[in-house]
Amino acid sequence: MTNSASTHTQExxxxxxxxxxEKNYWADLWxxxxxxxxxxxxxISVRYKQTIIGILWAIIRPFLTMVVFTVIFSYIAKxxxxxxxxxxxxxxxxxxxxSLFSNALSESSNSLISxxxxxxxxxxxxxxxxxxxxxxAFTDFLISxxxxxxxxxxxxxxxxxxxxxxxxxxxxxxxxxxxPGLWMTAINVKYRDFxxxxxxxxxxxxxxxxxxxxxxVIPEQWRxxxxxxxxxxxxxxxxxxxxxxxxSIYVPGFMLSLAIIAFFLYLGITRFxxxxxxxxxxx
Amino acid sequence: MSDIVIKAENLGKKYLIGHHAERGGYMALRDVLVQNAxxxxxxxxxxANGRPIIQGxxxxxxxxxxxxxxxxxxxxxxxxIGRNGAGKSTLLKILSRIxxxxxxxxxxxxxxxxxxxVGTGFHPELTGRENIYLNGAILGMTRAEINxxxxxxxxxxxxxxxxxxxxxxxxxxxxxxxxxAVAAHLESEILIVDEVLAVGDAEFQKKxxxxxxxxxxxxxxxxxxxxxxxxxxxxxxGRVILLENGLVSNDGYTDIVxxxxxxxxxxxxxxxxxxxxxxxxxxxxxxxxSGKKYLTIGDSIIVKINIDFADRVVDRLKIGIxxxxxxxxxxxxxxxxxxxxxxxxxxxxxxxxxxxxxxRLAPGLFKLKIAIGDAFGDFDIVENALVFQIVxxxxxxxxxxxxxxxxxILARSTWLLKDSK
Numbered sequence: 001m002t003n004s005a006s007t008h009t010q011e012x013x014x015x016x017x018x019x020x021x022e023k024n025y026w027a028d029l030w031x032x033x034x035x036x037x038x039x040x041x042x043x044i045s046v047r048y049k050q051t052i053i054g055i056l057w058a059i060i061r062p063f064l065t066m067v068v069f070t071v072i073f074s075y076i077a078k079x080x081x082x083x084x085x086x087x088x089x090x091x092x093x094x095x096x097x098x099s100l101f102s103n104a105l106s107e108s109s110n111s112l113i114s115x116x117x118x119x120x121x122x123x124x125x126x127x128x129x130x131x132x133x134x135x136x137a138f139t140d141f142l143i144s145x146x147x148x149x150x151x152x153x154x155x156x157x158x159x160x161x162x163x164x165x166x167x168x169x170x171x172x173x174x175x176x177x178x179x180p181g182l183w184m185t186a187i188n189v190k191y192r193d194f195x196x197x198x199x200x201x202x203x204x205x206x207x208x209x210x211x212x213x214x215x216x217v218i219p220e221q222w223r224x225x226x227x228x229x230x231x232x233x234x235x236x237x238x239x240x241x242x243x244x245x246x247x248s249i250y251v252p253g254f255m256l257s258l259a260i261i262a263f264f265l266y267l268g269i270t271r272f273x274x275x276x277x278x279x280x281x282x283x
Numbered sequence: 284m285s286d287i288v289i290k291a292e293n294l295g296k297k298y299l300i301g302h303h304a305e306r307g308g309y310m311a312l313r314d315v316l317v318q319n320a321x322x323x324x325x326x327x328x329x330x331a332n333g334r335p336i337i338q339g340x341x342x343x344x345x346x347x348x349x350x351x352x353x354x355x356x357x358x359x360x361x362x363x364i365g366r367n368g369a370g371k372s373t374l375l376k377i378l379s380r381i382x383x384x385x386x387x388x389x390x391x392x393x394x395x396x397x398x399x400x401v402g403t404g405f406h407p408e409l410t411g412r413e414n415i416y417l418n419g420a421i422l423g424m425t426r427a428e429i430n431x432x433x434x435x436x437x438x439x440x441x442x443x444x445x446x447x448x449x450x451x452x453x454x455x456x457x458x459x460x461x462x463x464a465v466a467a468h469l470e471s472e473i474l475i476v477d478e479v480l481a482v483g484d485a486e487f488q489k490k491x492x493x494x495x496x497x498x499x500x501x502x503x504x505x506x507x508x509x510x511x512x513x514x515x516x517x518x519x520x521g522r523v524i525l526l527e528n529g530l531v532s533n534d535g536y537t538d539i540v541x542x543x544x545x546x547x548x549x550x551x552x553x554x555x556x557x558x559x560x561x562x563x564x565x566x567x568x569x570x571x572x573s574g575k576k577y578l579t580i581g582d583s584i585i586v587k588i589n590i591d592f593a594d595r596v597v598d599r600l601k602i603g604i605x606x607x608x609x610x611x612x613x614x615x616x617x618x619x620x621x622x623x624x625x626x627x628x629x630x631x632x633x634x635x636x637x638x639x640x641x642x643r644l645a646p647g648l649f650k651l652k653i654a655i656g657d658a659f660g661d662f663d664i665v666e667n668a669l670v671f672q673i674v675x676x677x678x679x680x681x682x683x684x685x686x687x688x689x690x691x692i693l694a695r696s697t698w699l700l701k702d703s704k
Contacts, residue, residue, distance in 0.1 A: 011472065014395070016380060017388035038420035046408050121403040122421055123380035280382045281298065 029125045036128045040135035047136060058140040059147055062095045069212035079213045085243040086155050092148055093242040094211040094235045096141065097173045101231060102202040104137035104174055108181030109198050112189050112279065119279050126276045130185050134174050148242070160244040169237040172261065176230050179264030182272040189275070190282055210235050215250070223253050233257025288473060288505050289355040289378070293387035296348040296373050347373040348529045354677070358503040362510065362520035362537060364544055370529040371509045375399060375477050378507070393472030396422060402462030407451035411442050411461055414450050418465045432468045440464035460487060467494045475507045495519055513541055533577055535674040539648055560665050565589040567653055567668040572638060579676045580646060580693055586637040588653060592630045597657050600626040604637060605652035608691050614649065615642055643693045646675035646685060
């Protein structure tokens with residue numbers, strides 16, 4: 001009896017009532033940061049366990065796409081590169097953010113379904129699950145970044161100071177995928193057929209985004225509208241960081257891309273939060 | 284200060300279920316198209332707004348849990364029993380914050396560890412060691428905490444040799460042991476456990492029960508335990524809450540609630556195979572005057588007696604009710620003639636309602652004896668017409684339930700210390 005009295009003071013008091021989770025959601029998100037790390041670590045270690053191909057895959061896929069795109073857009077379509085940069089580098093500088101984006105989007109939008117067993121049995125802020133998948137996509141990104149370094153050495157291409165700003169564009173890519181990813185994964189919980197949309201978006205996006213060509217080939221009067229695709233801003237940013245001054249960023253378009261990313265992020269988070277309460281009931 | 288660690292007030296959980304109405308009669312293709320277009324539009328709107336879409340034309344509300352209230356004191360081990368679909372899992376899910384209640388509120392003091400499934404999140408490709416960290420984090424442990432308990436967990440699970448083997452190669456017994464071991468070492472004031480012992484061999488179950496008992500008794504942990512295994516509930520829990528159709532239908536000492544759950548001692552169940560209790564008495568039931576589904580200390584009790592005199596006409600009808608304790612000793616006698624009541628010319632079927640004003644019966648089981656008579660004496664006597672239960676409540680307001688050993692009647696008292704000079 002006496003020993004329990006001493007523990008009273010620091011005991012947390014939890015109140016459960018309708019609508020209550022709203023209030024301490026963000027605090028909870030912080031409290032569960034260790035779970036975020038563990039889930040991300042689980043995804044990575046399962047992905048690379050027992051599979052040499054797992055790591056190779058992250059290298060082979062963007063590399064082959066780069067080769068094909070260089071052949072088609074540079075040799076056959078005869079599209080110009082940005083300044084003096086070799087065309088392969090131009091393509092690869094765009095392949096990096098594009099595969100980061102598409103991996104993050106595909107994995108985050110399937111994440112809730114593949115973790116359904118956790119959602120029905122344990123409490124934690126559900127936002128952790130799709131957020132943790134970004135780490136896996138980022139790991140793949142780091143691996144394919146090694147190819148870029150190899151290519152830079154091969155072409156004897158010097159990096160400028162702009163490379164220091166690359167982390168900003170990496171974060172921008174991740175946020176660009178997180179917004180739609182959150183929305184899709186939440187809808188996926190109830191309507192499983194929504195997952196078929198993502199591969200389509202990814203495949204389609206590869207051709208409408210300036211991955212195989214420079215965004216400078218787009219006629220001036222269309223460039224702002226072209227930037228409604230947020231990946232245009234991201235890819236321009238990556239090229240500017242990696243290839244240097246020759247690939248300039250079209251500022252109004254870039255701002256528009258940023259705004260679109262922010263809008264989708266807001267939309268994704270609010271929709272996710274709204275549907276989150278019913279996840280456990282419909283899983 | 285009372286030591287209530289879980290306080291549930293009118294908890295309810297509502298689900299919406301859609302039904303397709305049967306459309307009778309003839310409908311033009313045009314009507315069908317218009318209707319489908321309209322529902323499609325509404326659904327798209329719902330989808331865009333993040334509202335759940337419910338298939339069907341009429342929507343029905345189903346309450347998986349309704350008006351569930353209880354207080355749980357520190358160190359209590361509570362069993363929650365009930366049929367499938369009675370709302371046990373929903374209740375645990377609300378208390379573990381997996382799903383939100385639709386109504387009501389629960390206040391929980393202290394850290395909650397809930398174990399609704401053994402091995403939640405275990406990944407078959409990962410090793411035993413890795414899964415301990417993964418599962419621990421999922422259950423809410425910090426890395427430091429897992430590090431500290433690691434050896435203890437491994438020893439409990441008896442998997443030392445296979446720590447670095449992927450768990451997909453484990454036998455199901457080893458898998459269960461490891462999973463339970465992680466959960467059993469959670470540091471929390473409250474442990475919520477759902478039907479997890481249904482799996483695993485008998486020896487392992489015993490070990491887990493022992494671990495939970497140790498938690499409940501030794502460290503003054505509060506344990507909430509759902510199980511169909513009544514022996515386990517008996518062993519572990521001092522108190523049981525019985526849920527029926529989402530409502531708390533009984534809450535009290537384990538022996539009493541468990542027995543009533545099995546139907547051995549339920550109210551109204553003394554009916555003989557002829558469909559009546561005796562020659563004239565059809566049925567006897569006990570109700571709470573306040574409309575509750577169960578009786579607590581100090582409640583006014585309504586005894587309802589269904590009588591059928593058939594073609595007999597009774598003059599100077601008198602009825603006597605005896606309340607005996609479980610051992611058969613008389614506690615109270617209620618006689619209609621004490622209240623100067625008698626009825627003339629009674630025949631056919633009727634119901635007699637007798638309200639007994641607030642007898643402060645202590646929690647436990649009581650038996651009713653009913654006697655019916657007239658001016659010439661009793662002509663129908665039923666010895667054990669009904670067994671009913673008084674559910675324990677915090678009668679004295681001390682934050683503790685009255686002990687069963689304190690007699691059959693409870694009374695509040697005032698105390699005064701006078702110097703005797």
